[in-house]
Amino acid sequence: MTTITADERRGPGGGRGPGERRVPRWGGFSAGMLALELRRMARNRRTVVFTVIMPPVFFLLFGSNADYRSTRAGEGNLTAFVLVSMAVYGAMLACTAGGAMVSVERAVGWSRQLRLTPLTPAAYVAVKLVLAMVVGAVSVVATFVVGSFAGADMPVSAWVGCGLLAWVCALVFAAFGLFMGYLLPSENVMQVLGPVLAVLSFAGGLFVPVDSLGHVFATVARFTPAYGVGVLARAPLAHEGELWVAVLNVVAWTALFAAGAMWRFRKDTARV
């Protein structure tokens, strides 16, 4: 048996003794980790297509015809109206995908690997939420840039207001993504969630106005999670819809999804 004590060793850390070892601040939440994670997300082609390419393409398909450009909608044209809806759709996809990263990481056992580091589960979730919001922002910006070249017209205040609201309110979908990520440990959870989000967007009036689908549908639609975000994000442009219903919608769904995510998250870490 070798009997060299720890202090005599010179390892990669220059032989720091156990007494000098510190647990990192913020439970391991750091800019360095965010940067590496962002780089990894950007490398994932599917994520990029889903979040940065698809929303602008959808906008070009649905919102850029000449009639829309000349039709007024609120303070801008109909093209801008569609653009905001598509930006919300993009932010939704991006935030959900960001939150749902935990699903893949649990499925391949990366979360287990991370448990061998000082990273606390809460810091891990925080990293995922921040990532989801960053990707959401990129998605909104990408859609808006394309829109500005494709004939969307609205006042600067609406550009900024709509963009910020689409982004911030998409937090509800970051929570949704996290919840689903913990609920469905699968390597391709977005394949399941993609269609779900499409249905939610449709029901929430992002693709077509809910009123055009009949009274019953319109009533039900107001309770679906994408509806509130859509109404709020379009508010600076369109000034229509019942804002308090929309706010209630966003707050309630965020609370619900966050509670769900917390519940699964607790279960997950309790197993330790």
Place this chain on the structure above:
Amino acid sequence: MTVELDGVVKRFGAVTAVDGLDLRIGAGEVVALLGPNGAGKTSTVDMMLGLSAPDAGSVRVLGRAPREAVARGLVSAVMQTGGLLKDYTVAETVRLTAVLFGRSRRDVDAVLERAGVAEIAGRLVGKCSGGQQQRLRFAMALLPDPELLILDEPTTGMDVSGRRDFWEAIRSDARSGRTVIFATHYLDEADAYADRVVFVRRGRVVADGSAAQVKAMVSGRTVRAAWPGADEAALRALPGVDEVEVRGDTVTVRGKDSDEVARFLLTRTPARDLEIASHNLEEAFLALTADDAGTAGGPGADIGRGQGGALSAGGGVLISGDEREATR
């Protein structure tokens, strides 16, 4: 003490994976954890790493709760299952670990070098072979410069040269005095690299001794030959013979000096079809850890009888009373 396990119990529903395990491991020891599938090795390792909590008993690592020891980088591991992310490169994976442990880029380069993955640092993990991924896990485990390194079947799925390279890296690292605990199914690895061997069966320690002691305990070979009307007494009289068994025309001799037995059989008797087989670590392992050890007539019990004597003769090998009964 680097590791202190006292009466540790871990249950999964009806299964008792770890059943009152006691184990103490001192600083600088290199310990092999051996046992059949489902013996409770991984469950034990998980508790040492704070990945799961014992249902009873206590687990202390370097005098701390495991989770705390992990967070301070005092203990790290290469796990049997433990994912890597395909879309990180090798270097990024280690860099992420470094960020979490608050280590520098220089440390990253150092461990990449030491784990033998510096040449493939820029490669995506998804494009690395199993052996390369395992060495990447090793690099990650080295990064916090732990006092205790735990390896759970680190070379499973590696080819022969991959295994050798991996152990070469571990061995040169262990020279620095790190405590190493590894679980393995490759008994030759335990033989070559451990200075203490712990046999686990059904969540209990069945045998625990130094590598040298275990080798002594299983030294000897079996000589088998066809010899109608064998002279049992003459065989027993040969030097180093422990046991003689005659079954029909076949005679089986267990002993330390197989050469002498073979020479005698071939030159002084009409015996033919001679075979010599070694009693290796594997046989001892099977005898001690077989699930049916102790069941009358089972193969485990059969070998166990032969090994039982050798075990006592080996000395210094600790076997709890009931297990001794079981293997006889």
